[in-house]
Amino acid sequence: MRWDHSYDVVVVGSGAAGLATALTAQLHGLSAVVVEKTGKYGGSSALSGGAIWVPGNLYLDGTELRDTREEARTYLKSTVGERVPEERREAYLDRGPEMVRFLHERTRHVRFEYTPGYADYFPELPGGKALGRSVEPALFDLRQLGALRRIMRRAELPTYGMVMNSREFHKVNMITRTWRGRRMALKIGLRAVASLVTGARWAALGEALVGRLSLSLAEAGGRIWVNTPFEDLVVEDGRVTGIRAGGKTIQAKGGVVLAAGGFSHSQELRERYLPQPTDARWSSASEGQTGDVLGAALRAGAALDLMDRVWGMPAAVPPGEKPVFLVTDRAVPGMIVVDPRGERFVNEAAPYHQFVDTMYAKDAVHSWMVIDSRTKNRYIMLNHFPGQPFKAAWLKSGFVKKAGTVEELARRMGVEPAKLAATVERFNGLARLGRDEDFGRGDSAYDRYYGDPTLPAPNLAPLDKGPFYAIPLVPGDIGTKGGVLTDVRARVLREDGTAIEGLYAAGNVSAAVMGETYPGPGATLGPAMTFGYVAATDIHTHLNP
Numbered sequence: 001m002r003w004d005h006s007y008d009v010v011v012v013g014s015g016a017a018g019l020a021t022a023l024t025a026q027l028h029g030l031s032a033v034v035v036e037k038t039g040k041y042g043g044s045s046a047l048s049g050g051a052i053w054v055p056g057n058l059y060l061d062g063t064e065l066r067d068t069r070e071e072a073r074t075y076l077k078s079t080v081g082e083r084v085p086e087e088r089r090e091a092y093l094d095r096g097p098e099m100v101r102f103l104h105e106r107t108r109h110v111r112f113e114y115t116p117g118y119a120d121y122f123p124e125l126p127g128g129k130a131l132g133r134s135v136e137p138a139l140f141d142l143r144q145l146g147a148l149r150r151i152m153r154r155a156e157l158p159t160y161g162m163v164m165n166s167r168e169f170h171k172v173n174m175i176t177r178t179w180r181g182r183r184m185a186l187k188i189g190l191r192a193v194a195s196l197v198t199g200a201r202w203a204a205l206g207e208a209l210v211g212r213l214s215l216s217l218a219e220a221g222g223r224i225w226v227n228t229p230f231e232d233l234v235v236e237d238g239r240v241t242g243i244r245a246g247g248k249t250i251q252a253k254g255g256v257v258l259a260a261g262g263f264s265h266s267q268e269l270r271e272r273y274l275p276q277p278t279d280a281r282w283s284s285a286s287e288g289q290t291g292d293v294l295g296a297a298l299r300a301g302a303a304l305d306l307m308d309r310v311w312g313m314p315a316a317v318p319p320g321e322k323p324v325f326l327v328t329d330r331a332v333p334g335m336i337v338v339d340p341r342g343e344r345f346v347n348e349a350a351p352y353h354q355f356v357d358t359m360y361a362k363d364a365v366h367s368w369m370v371i372d373s374r375t376k377n378r379y380i381m382l383n384h385f386p387g388q389p390f391k392a393a394w395l396k397s398g399f400v401k402k403a404g405t406v407e408e409l410a411r412r413m414g415v416e417p418a419k420l421a422a423t424v425e426r427f428n429g430l431a432r433l434g435r436d437e438d439f440g441r442g443d444s445a446y447d448r449y450y451g452d453p454t455l456p457a458p459n460l461a462p463l464d465k466g467p468f469y470a471i472p473l474v475p476g477d478i479g480t481k482g483g484v485l486t487d488v489r490a491r492v493l494r495e496d497g498t499a500i501e502g503l504y505a506a507g508n509v510s511a512a513v514m515g516e517t518y519p520g521p522g523a524t525l526g527p528a529m530t531f532g533y534v535a536a537t538d539i540h541t542h543l544n545p
Contacts, residue, residue: 001241002249003242003249005033006250007032007251009030009256009539010035010242010255011032011035011257011259011532012243012256013034013035014035015210016210017506017528017531018036018507019210020213020528022217022222023213025536025539026217026222029540030536030540032223033222034225035225037229037230038153038226038227038286040226041152041210042206044261044289045206045525047153047285048206048478049136049205051118052112052522052526052529053519053520055071055093055096057097058097058104059100059112059114059135060135065132071127073127076089078125078128079519080514080519083516088488092513095533108216109140109212109219110212111138112135112137113138115132117131117132118132119132119449121353121518121523123445124445130445134522136165136166139163139204143201148215149201153286163188163192163195163203165205166521173328173380176378176386177378209525230293230296231243231246232296233297240256240500253543254540255502255542256503258484260509261286262483262509264283265280273482277365281323282476283323283479289479297484302484302493303484306481306482307480312354312357312475312476312477313327313478314326314474318393318394318397325476325478328380328450329379329380329382330349331349331459332375334375335348335375335463338368338370338415341416342413344438344439345362346358346362348439348441349442349447349450353518354518356476360475365474366472370420370463370468370469371463372464372467372468372469375463376469378452398412400471402468403467403468404467406468431460431462434456434457434460442457442459442460480508484511486505486510489534489538490534491503491504504535506528506529506535507531512524513527
């Protein structure tokens, strides 16, 4: 081959998986480049909550969590089970904390903070933790990025200049209910005012994570090329030696690492692999995730797994707009979700991936969230602050239904009025009792995290104050979780279990180490960064035996 460029490590994809891979390679003394097909780097990671779920990492040391390796092992067995080989689960528990410590000690910017109380998604299972194992990136001033700031993907959250991390949002969500919420809102407001004076451009969540990783990569000498779409792998004598991308040939002397995310925005692949019905417009993944690299990986002999699974996230999709995914909205009191027949079918506050699985299992792909005006005025709903009217266009178009009575609302939803009225009456009775005997909403510590702490049953209150609203829900996703099969060294495997020499993968382009489930907040980004780190470290070992 005649190469236009040559690096030790070539990374395809610029989310947290790709950035962590390239950063690790540079810190090991290797040369690395990240190629990104769109004009913005950061992928879905920049749009995410930015948390990582890595049991045993250094940021959990000395906290009240008091986790142990055995408890974490038990929890992964309780959730992931045998769907993923034990050796891969063990590798994650070993290498995850190693990755966090390596980036903490070898960079000035990759820093996280513990989020106490944000429970594992199944805290009542053996090994689960009600206090949670999640850590999130510290706030980050985007000014530090210099020229990189212009090409970093932004989440563009509708927070009107108010920047907050998940721990702060948890309190602000109760701004009308608790003094703690009001004090936090004041703190965030003062931060926004101070930013106007100092010029600071604070970022939180996924933006902070991507900012911290990319700044560290730049300081370590790594490169990010945007507008460089992947075209194909270069394979010589059975070994992957580089890629074709953006009209260039790029040599990878140590290895190519696929980190290009999943295929959420390929309608063709969705229809080929995912449960039906499915629609790319339901996805909150970044628009570049169309599964480009999967075909090349298959031609190189790669095996695939978990292709029928997504990181599910129930969403409302207004006409002509991006999906609004629902996390906290489903935990607040005075709200129910009903199927097309007007009946409850799920614990509304359940972890989002489980909620989406239930939508398919219960023939409720098209569902409705129903709230009353008290809930609308008390809590943040669909990115609207308490008391803020829903967008006029949503009401005018009929996307959001509004009515003075439950029966009239049902007619506008196309649901039998008597059926919806009976469902609301049943739920209201349970709410007044303080226990959801039908679906157990509020029984789990995870449910209660985003509930109203001023109520005896934080997730339950009657829907009895009109007007009432109904919002259509669909089974959205924040990414697909199926892809190339990898081993404990992040090497891409063939169907016979042998490794394709020179080819690695991390993140949603690879079959998830979390199998068919989602153990806790950050169980996407934690493995993505871990196995990116593992891949780069393995390449370093190979080049420096």
